[in-house]
Amino acid sequence: MSEKRSVSEMFGCNVFNDSVMRERLPKAVYKDLKKTIEEGTELNPAIADVVANEMKEWALEKGATHFTHWFQPMTGVTAEKHDAFITPTENGKVLLEFSGKELIKGEPDASSFPSGGLRATFEARGYTAWDCTSPAFIKETPDSTILCIPTAFCSYTGEALDKKTPLLRSMQALDIQATRLLHLLGKKNVKNVNTSVGPEQEYFLVDKEKYLQRKDLIFTGRTLFGAMPPKGQEMDDHYFGIIRERIGKFMKELNEESWKLGITAKTQHNEVAPAQHELAPIYATNNIATDHNQLLMETMRRVAERQGLKCLLHEKPFKGINGSGKHNNWSIVTNTGKNLLEPGDTPHDNQQFLLILSAIIKAVDEHADLLRMAASTPGNDHRLGANEAPPAIISIFLGEQLEDVVKQLVTRGEATRSKHGDKLASGVHTLPDFEKDATDRNRTSPFAFTGNKFEFRMVGSTQSISDPNVVLNTIVADALSEVCDELEKVEGDLQDVMMEAHELTKRMLTDHQRVIFNGDGYSDAWVKEAERRGLPNIKSMVEAIPALITEKSVKMFEKFGVFTEAELESRAEILFEQYAQTINIEALATLDIAKKQIVPAVMKYQKTLADSVAVLKATGMDTDVQESLLGDITENLKKLYTAIGILESETDKAQSIKDMNEQARFYHDVVFGCMNAVREPADKLEMLVAKEDWPMPSYGDLIFEV
Structure with missing residues (x-):
């Protein structure tokens, strides 16, 4: 088993990675494929048969019997259809074959995946296309061993029906514009x-x-009922605390399974809330990082099952304690290994960095509504703006050093100095003094510069990171394109171009400084200040979705070939539908649990208490306490039953609305509030009914007994 193998032996053992390709492919084929992967050149179909055969032989050696085109439809999860390697022969036997055609193209049924009107139900044909920039891998389960080939998924008429295709398009757009800029510089x-x-x-x-x-x-991924236990996260003792033995065992197996798949699982720790944890990988190319994150979520669920646990990825599984996010750390790197967001020791005179930084600031300011939309899920509506997550207002944290440089450029037209961190002295002789960073961190900022990258902290824990990265890549490509357009007008040599770049930097920082905010994003004062600055405060998913289909957004996405207008409209429709379906399921589950579990349990306890009162009265004993408790239970039971009736009625109304936008808004504005009205008396009843008579485990049972 894996315990006997070193990490270096284990890492990537189930991946058809560069070292495997170098070893198994003919040199000319390897070189051709490598060029496509690294430089984005067109794939040579002539090499497909050779690659497919070697991939098959490698997979067979690993015990694989089937292959699948692994893709990411707009459901937000992954999809796969398994095909055996067998091909029948005339003598009743089979050959194990895998052709280049099978590698490059698959044909799953497209009719049952979300398409937002791009495909009618009777129009079933869809295609998966091999994405050679993300390596194939072996998925091992107790029942099967499958060769998984990462693919894009599109309709018969060419529209993207997945998360990968737009991501690859956006990466290409940013590549073209950033390379164009660097050549100009x-x-x-x-x-x-x-x-x-x-x-x-x-x-x-x-x-x-x-x-x-x-x-x-089971039905929704979050608790629709539950009173807070006496202790939640108030003592902050879970954060970075000692990892319990059972959780440590899960983490060990998760690491091993992740490493086999080439996922660079690096950091693990307990998070702020009880029963909450975090895993962080080392950076990877945007496309591979997205594939790996989808695989990681799937692996977490599978390993948890084997350990007698359940992994909850919902953004807010428990009311009253911190929810879960997915901080998207994003940077831009050249093929020469240069991180374009590395400010250096003296950022004030790093003109290339300042130009790119100012373009990103411009992009975020101009498309704040799109960025907010990119972090929108029904579950994230519970989380954004709460104490563990950024507010719904998009702003940028730069830190003291860069904020000072920006201020110099805006007010004086020149930046002549950069702040540096001081020595940090502990006051203990045996502990070393060390250099402080020039900038502190800001956990309340949704989009924070953290040294050599931007951390987009709004993203929800269930989300595919494709969505936020498609938006980030495209809006930055748009800003860089405008910068290039201006620089290409310059007549003169490189020095003249750099002078114009300096002027552009000052102009962009001056025009878009309103989005820079280094303060407390949780404060009420910031909400008022953001309104004064004219920054949007989009509080819910249903308010955010229309940003996808504004004239500005459509024009930008079409300009770079990331989305067509039809693809954007389809995605908006899918998001409205997903929101409505999610709240509908939650409403029906609320009704089911309240009517079939909570009400009967309360009535049974109510009768037991009433019988007790009668017996005590018959013996002449004082029953004031029992009668007071019985009164509280009866009052809250009446409130609960009334609220159930209202929720039932409003859910029926919501289901009858045909327009998807209107339906989603009704679920948000009306049904969701009715669900809370059912929950309130139910949670009070949980505190009044004896624990052994309550029909489900409590919050304390769930989050402390793991």
């Missing part, structure tokens, strides 16, 4: 530019047996 040796991403993944672990007693967790 004299960096002719740069051939291409990639975005690099490291997504931190937060999650909860609960006992599987207790999970199976909670219908709300």
Whole structure:
């Protein structure tokens, strides 16, 4: 088993990675494929048969019997259809074959995946296309071993039906514009530019047996009922605390399974809330990081099952304690290894960095509504703006050093100095003094510069990181394109271009400084200040979705070939539908649990209490306490039953609305509030009914008994 193998032996053992390709492919084929992967050149179909055969032989040696085109439809999860390697022969036997055609193209049924009107139900044909920039891998389960080939998924008429295709398009757009800019700035040796991403993944672990007693967790991924236990996260003792043995065992197996798949699982720790944890990988190319994050979430769930646990990835599985996010650490890197967001020791005179930084600030300011939309899920509506997550207002944290440089450029037209960190002296002789960073961190900022990258902290824990990165890549490509347009007008040599770049930097910082905010994003004062600055405060998913289909957004996405107008409209429709379906399921689950579990349990306890009162009265004993408790239970039961009736009626109304936009808004504005009205008396009743008579495990059972 894996315990006997070193990490270096284990890492990437189930990946058809560069070292495997170099070893198994003919030199000419390897060189051709490598050029496509690294430089983005067109794939040579002539090499497909050779690659497919070697991939098959490698997979067979690993015990694989089937292959699948692994893709990411707009459901937000992954999809796969398994095909065996067998081909029948005339003598009743089979050959094990895998052709280049099968590698390059697959044909899953497209009719049952979300398409937002791009495909009618009877129009079933869709295609998967091999993405050779993300390596194939072996997925091992107790029942099967499958060769998985990462693919894009599109319709018969060519529209993107997945998360990968727009991401690859956006990466290409940013590559073209960033390379164009660098050439204008004299960096002719740069051939291409990639975005690099490291997504931190937060999650909860609960006992599987207790999970199976909670219908709300089973149906919706979050608790629809639950009174707070006496202790939550108030003592801050879970954060970075000692990892319990059972959780440590899960983390060990998760690391091993991740490493086999080439996922660079690096950091693990307990998060702020009880039963909450985090895993962070090392950076990877945007496309691979996205594939890895999807695989990681799937692996977390699978490993948890084997350990008798359940992994909860919902943004807010428990009311009243911190929810889970997925911090998307994003940077831009050239093929020469240069991080374009590395400010250096003296950022004030790093003109290339300041120009790119100011373009990003411009992009975020001009498209704040799109960035907010990119972090929108029904679950994230519970989280954004709460104490563990950024507010719904998009702003940029730069830190003291860069904020000072920006201020110099805006007010004086020149930056002549950069602040530096002082020595940090502990006051203990045996502890070394060390250099402080020039900038502190800001956990309340949704988009924070953290040394050599931007951390987009709004992203929800269940989300594919494709969505936020498609937006980030495209809006920055748009800003860089405008910069290039201006610089290309310059007549003169490189020095003249750099002078114009300096002027452009000052102009962009002056025009877009309103989005820079280094203060407390949780404060009420910031909400008022943001309104004064004219920054949007988009509080919910249904308010955010229309940003996709504004004239400004459509024009930008079409300009760079990331989305067509039809693809954007389809995605908006899908998002409205997903929101409505999510709240509908939650409403129906609320009704099911309240009517079939909570009300009967309360009535049974109510009768027991009433019988007790009668017996005590018959003996002449004082029953004031029992009658007071019985009165509280009766009052809250009446409130609960009334609220159930209203929720039932409003859910029926919501289901009858045909327009998807209107329906989603009704679920948000009306149904969601009715669900809370059911929950309020139910949670009070949980505190009044004896624990052994309550029909489901409590919050305390779920988050402390793992």
